Amino acid sequence: MNKGQKKFRFALNLQTFSGGAEGQARLTEIEARKGEIRALLEGDGEVNIDELEAELRSLGEEAIEIRESMVREKRKSLAAGIQAGTVEARQTNMFTPGDTPDPAKEVRKAAEKRGKELKEMRAVTVGSSNVVLPKHTASDIRGTFNEVSSLIDRVTHKPLPGGESFEQPYLKGYGTGDYTGEGANYADAEPVFGKVQISKAKVTAYAEDSEEILKLPAADYDGEVMKGITIATRKKITREILVGDGTTNHLTGIFSTAATAIDAGTDLEVSEVDEFTLDEILFNFGGDEDVEDPSVLILSKKTLKAFATLRNTDSKRVYDVKTNGNTGTIDGVPYIINSACKDVDTATVGQYMMAYGPLSNYMLTIFSDIDVQRSTDYKFKAGMIAHKSSVFVGGNVVSKNGFLRVKKAAAV
Structure with missing residues (x-):
């Protein structure tokens, strides 16, 4: 190399060789599309997750090919410079010692850092890369049909x-006045009262899930479990309003002898639904x-x-039946569906199938709020969350003949 010949350190710049500008532009497009x-x-x-992930893989492969091509061009440029005496031979490794990146070294340093943090009982986060495409999970949970x-x-x-308990008085009826002679006692016409007892009943629900469900998926599975056991409690109570037998620690349902x-x-007894059934119930x-x-x-859906x-x-x-989910009308008469009712086709003789009356005639007493709790203590070793x-609650019919009950009659 001549003494007066200009020396320079070759720094990495992908746009300094033939095809570098075009390659860099394409890499910019690829990164934008990947974003x-x-x-x-x-x-x-x-x-379409499969198509998008396939496109990501294709773009990643194209980027690798472009970079490899650019590196080859770089090496050719360096070799030509060395042969012409314009670049020092010690620069043929493409980088200056201070500029040389070592991916393996960086990976080792990151692993050592995580290991140290783990030993110190600290949480660590490991990022993903484009080498392994992440699996994407929906952020919501699709619901099922209404069950309450x-x-x-x-x-x-x-x-x-x-x-603990509650007594609700109700009016059975009024007395009737009568004719009274001179000097005779007035006719007795006292109102007649009754009362019903509503006692406390405990309704519970229990469920378990793993800590993986709580921690890993994007969707709120654990929250859905919490919601689920609350629904399970309501599901039981709404059935017992009809069929609770009124024994100790049970609600008294409309169909109960209690x-x-x-x-x-x-x-009222009916053997089948015919053109007179609704009128029979109303009158x-x-x-x-x-x-x-x-x-x-x-009534039941069937x-x-x-x-x-x-x-x-x-x-x-x-009949003109208009439906609106759990409710609707039959010839303008409101109805509400409850699966605790037997259906008219499969009910046996004497089983209740329907009830008719103002819903306010049934009282549900709330002796406590719904208490929902979560614990990791039980099955702690197994990583289960309870x-x-x-x-x-308690419940009973609180009005005299507050509901007309319809049961299956023997076939004529």
Whole structure:
């Protein structure tokens, strides 16, 4: 090399050799597109994950090929410079000693750092790279069909925090005046009262899940478990409003013989749903002086289907059934579905199938709030998380003949 010849240190610059500018531009495009794909995968919109991940892999392979091509061009440029005497031979490794990156060394340093932090009982985070594409998980959980009748929300609620039992008086009827002679005693016409007892019942639910479900997925599985046991509690109570047997630690349901406010002699018997069924229910409910305004008919989905599919001789619908999820109307009469009701087709003789009346005639006493708790102590070694919920409630019919009960009659 001539003494006067200019010397320089060759620093890495991908745009200093032939094809470098074009390669760098394409790399910029690739990185931009990869950013767009990651945004799509992490977003809430519907995407084809397989296609996007395949495109990511293809872009990664293309970027590797471009960089390898650029490195080859760089080496050719260095070799030509050395041969011409314009670059010192000690620079043929492409980088100055201070500029040389060592990926393996960087990986080892990161691993050592994580190891030290683990020994110090500290949490560590390990990032992912483009070498292994991450598996993306939805951030929500798709629900299932409704499993809780809205009956529980529409009866009368009476909060009695810390209580044990409750007595609700109700009016059975009024007396009747009578003719009275001069100097004779007045006719007795006292109102007649009754009372019902509502005692405390404990309703519980329990579930377990693993700590992996709590920590790893993006979707809130653990939150869904907490929600699930609350629904399980409500699901039990709304059924017991109808079929609770009234024994110790049980609600008293509308269909129970322990619902003493209802005179069993007023029960209506039907063998099938026909064109007269709804009228029979309406005109048999209430007192002798009035036809009551439409209340609510409680029935099963299958019995509702029997109303909806009933046809007359010219194949026209007998009843106008309008549905709206758990509720709706039959010829303008409101109904509510509860799966605790037996359906008209499979019920045996004497089994209750429907109830009709104002839902306010049933009282649900709330002796405590629903208490939902989570614990990691039980099965700690196995990494399981326990969930439990409990509530103290009571219930009973609190009005004289507050509901007309419909049961299966023997076939004629």
